[in-house]
Amino acid sequence: MATLVTFHAHPDDECLRTAGVMRKAVEEGHRVVLVVATKGEVGEVPEGFLAEGEKLEDRRVQESYAAAEILGVERVEFLGYRDSGMMGEPTNDDPACFWRADVEKAAEQLAAILRAESADVLTVYDDNGDYGHPDHIQVHRVGLRAAELAGTKRVFQATFNREFMQRGFEAAVADGVIPPEAAPKPPENVEFGKPEAEITAAVDVSKYAAVKRAAMRAHPSQISEDMFMLAMPDDAFTFAFGTEWFIRWGEGPGITETDLMAGL
Numbered sequence: 008m009a010t011l012v013t014f015h016a017h018p019d020d021e022c023l024r025t026a027g028v029m030r031k032a033v034e035e036g037h038r039v040v041l042v043v044a045t046k047g048e049v050g051e052v053p054e055g056f057l058a059e060g061e062k063l064e065d066r067r068v069q070e071s072y073a074a075a076e077i078l079g080v081e082r083v084e085f086l087g088y089r090d091s092g093m094m095g096e097p098t099n100d101d102p103a104c105f106w107r108a109d110v111e112k113a114a115e116q117l118a119a120i121l122r123a124e125s126a127d128v129l130t131v132y133d134d135n136g137d138y139g140h141p142d143h144i145q146v147h148r149v150g151l152r153a154a155e156l157a158g159t160k161r162v163f164q165a166t167f168n169r170e171f172m173q174r175g176f177e178a179a180v181a182d183g184v185i186p187p188e189a190a191p192k193p194p195e196n197v198e199f200g201k202p203e204a205e206i207t208a209a210v211d212v213s214k215y216a217a218v219k220r221a222a223m224r225a226h227p228s229q230i231s232e233d234m235f236m237l238a239m240p241d242d243a244f245t246f247a248f249g250t251e252w253f254i255r256w257g258e259g260p261g262i263t264e265t266d267l268m269a270g271l
Contacts, residue, residue, distance in 0.1 A: 009127040009271035010038040012159075014117060014150045016105065016132075016142035017047040017090060018067040019074070019226040023236075024137075024165040025130050026078055026219040027212025027251045028267050033079030034215075037268055040082045040124055041075055042117060044105045044149070045142060048090040049098050052228045064090075066228050074225035077218060082124075086116050091141045099141055106141035113145075114152035121157035127271050129159045133166040133254055138199045163208060163253040163267055167200030175247050179239070200252075207258035210265055213249030220244060 011032045013025045021029065021041055029039050046064035057066060068085065075083050088105035092098035099106050105113070121129065131150030136143025147164065154162045180187050212219065223230045223237060230236060239247070258264055 008036055008038055009268055010040065010124045011128045011130070011268065012040045012042060012121060012124060012126045013130045014042045014044070014146055014153075016044050016136075016140065016146050017050065018043060018071040019047070019223070019229045020143075021071075021078075022074055022219065022222045022226060022230070024132070025251060026074075026222045027215045027248070028130070028210050029078045029080065030215040030218045031210070031212055032268055035268065037271070038124070039078070039080045040084070040120065040126070041071070041078075041080045042084045042086065042120055043071060044086045044113075044146060045088050045090040046085060047229070049092045049096075050090065050229055053231070056228060063228065067226075070226045070228060074222040077222045077225055084120055086113065088113070091145075094139055094141050104142075105145050108145065108149070110145075110148050110152055113149045114156055117149060117153035118156035121153060121159050126157065126159050128161045128163065128267050129154050130163045130165050130253070130267070133164045133201055135198060135201075137165075137167060161255070161267070163255050166206065166252050166254055168203050168206055168209075168250075168252045169198075169200040170203045171250070171252075172200060172247075179243055179247075201254065204260065205254060206252050207255050207260075207262060208253040208264040208267070209262045210251045210253070210267060211249065212251050213245050216241070216245040216249050219248060 015021045032039050047067040048064045052063055088108055089103045091104040091106035132143045132146045134147050
């Protein structure tokens with residue numbers, strides 16, 4: 008048995024990026040640990056969704072544990088930083104937010120978990136945090152430094168395959184699976200994911216698509232039933248989310264790995 012630690016910025020991020028490899032590792036007999044930097048305090052939530060007096064961060068923590076149970080995660084840890092919000096928002100200036108955290112201090116927090124777990128594999132995000140979100144970028148910085156401190160050699164940077172996503176959405180619109188106006192579009196002037204040529208690992212997680220979707224549904228404060236991830240037909244979901252993409256320095260060019268836990 009080996010140990011996979013997945014490091015994320017906010018509750019629900021794990022479902023979108025690494026839920027498949029997490030469940031795959033569990034079903035292959037490995038231990039999976041989820042570490043989340045913040046509790047997602049500034050996430051958007053529909054009016055009236057929360058109970059009177061209920062805090063969003065408390066609900067999102069509950070959702071994280073529910074999703075973790077679905078995925079088979081054995082340990083969930085929160086580092087205790089506040090959600091920084093989107094880049095350029097006033098919340099970026101909160102001294103308690105993750106974006107403002109001292110990288111060395113935060114890395115030591117994560118490194119302590121990596122050491123305690125004798126982690127074999129760590130996942131973080133790519134250097135742009137998928138789309139420039141400050142907390143995601145900080146996951147990249149803190150995660151890589153933590154791996155250095157703890158001696159965790161196998162580090163995968165979760166990302167999205169830019170060209171694959173574009174091809175998939177175009178095909179879905181052309182086939183009538185989703186209407187043109189519902190096709191997700193990245194914000195203007197934002198680079199989303201990474202070019203296909205930079206990606207070094209592609210893991211087929213189509214076998215776990217239903218579990219991945221169930222984990223998404225465990226985060227209803229952020230992922231509603233009418234969002235495209237849950238509204239699309241099962242086969243379209245499996246096509247769109249049935250592969251998880253990563254970059255590992257020292258690998259490539261091209262896809263050279265198809266299993267994060269290979270050989271462990």
